[in-house]
Amino acid sequence: RKLGMTQIFTEDGTVVPVTVIEAxxxxxxxxxxxxxxxYTAVQLGYLEQKPHRVDRPMMGHFQKSEVTPFKILREFKATPQEVEELREGQExxxxxxxxxxxxxxxxxxxxRGFQGVMKRHGFAGSRDSHGARYHRTPGSIGQCTFPARVFKGLKMPGHMGNRKVTIRGLEVVEVLPEKNLLLVKGSVPGPxxxxxxxxxxGKE
Structure with a gap:
């Protein structure tokens, strides 16, 4: 769970921006x-949930493993050896x-809701003065009688954000086991x- 961003200093005084993650x-x-x-995988639970907030099918799922209910369940691919080493209820x-x-x-x-092409796609927009009447519009979206249609995939205004995003190659700067915190260099998606x-x- 993302807690926010801060910065830490290395031994030579370099400032490193990090995201604090409760892992x-x-x-x-x-x-x-x-x-x-x-297939082989492991299902992990995070953030305990009050029993009365869990429906009966899910409660049966948790009771089968003899664990408390959790708000969030996620599956992670694992090798058969890794699955054998782990046991249900293990932290x-x-x-x-x-x-x-x-x-x-x-x-x-x-x-971000419904946004225009300047915010959503980084368009430059038109000029703001000297008789310009269209300031933040996308401009032309196609040709004329041929091909007489708008091509699919054209960058246009629309819903922005609230999508699944993966950032690769982030470096783990520090691990704080006593607080279950992970400091990762750079920013990560989400609020x-x-x-x-x-x-x-390199692993799924």
């Missing part, structure tokens, strides 16, 4: 195996990451308290 503790809720599910903490490692972070970007998925680079 766990997560609990293994279920395991997927090739024999039963056709997965931030200590699986090491400083200097590269990770990829997936989140949902901030929703404060937005839910993130953190994976090691």
């Amino acid at each position: 766990g503790p997560c609990v293994v809720v279920a395991k997927r195996t090739v024999e039963r599910d056709g 997965v903490t931030v200590e699986i990451f090491q400083p200097g490692e590269k990770v990829k972070v997936t989140g949902r970007s901030k929703g 404060r308290k937005g839910v993130l998925i953190i994976r090691k680079e």
Whole structure:
């Protein structure tokens, strides 16, 4: 979960902008195996939920693994060996990451609503004076009688943000196991308290 951004100083005095992420503790809720599910993965739960807020089918899912209910469930691909090593109810903490490692972070970007082409696509727009009547419009969107249509995929105004975004190659600057915090160099998608998925680079 994204907590916000700050900056830290290295030993030589260089300022490093970092995002503070609360990474766990997560609990293994279920395991997927090739024999039963056709693939191998681990389902992790994060942020405990009050039992009366969970519907009966999901409550049965949690009781089967003998774990408390969670607000957020996410599956992560894993090798058969990794699935065997983990047991249901086991905690997965931030200590699986090491400083200097590269990770990829997936989140949902901030929703911007309906935006024009200048904000959404970075168009330059038209001039503001000297008789100009169209300042922030996209301009021409096609030709004339041929091809007599607008090509698909043309950059136009529309809904912006609130999409799944993955940032790759982010460096882990520091790991704070006692607070379950991860400091990652640079920015990550989403608002404060937005839910993130953190994976090691090169692994799904």
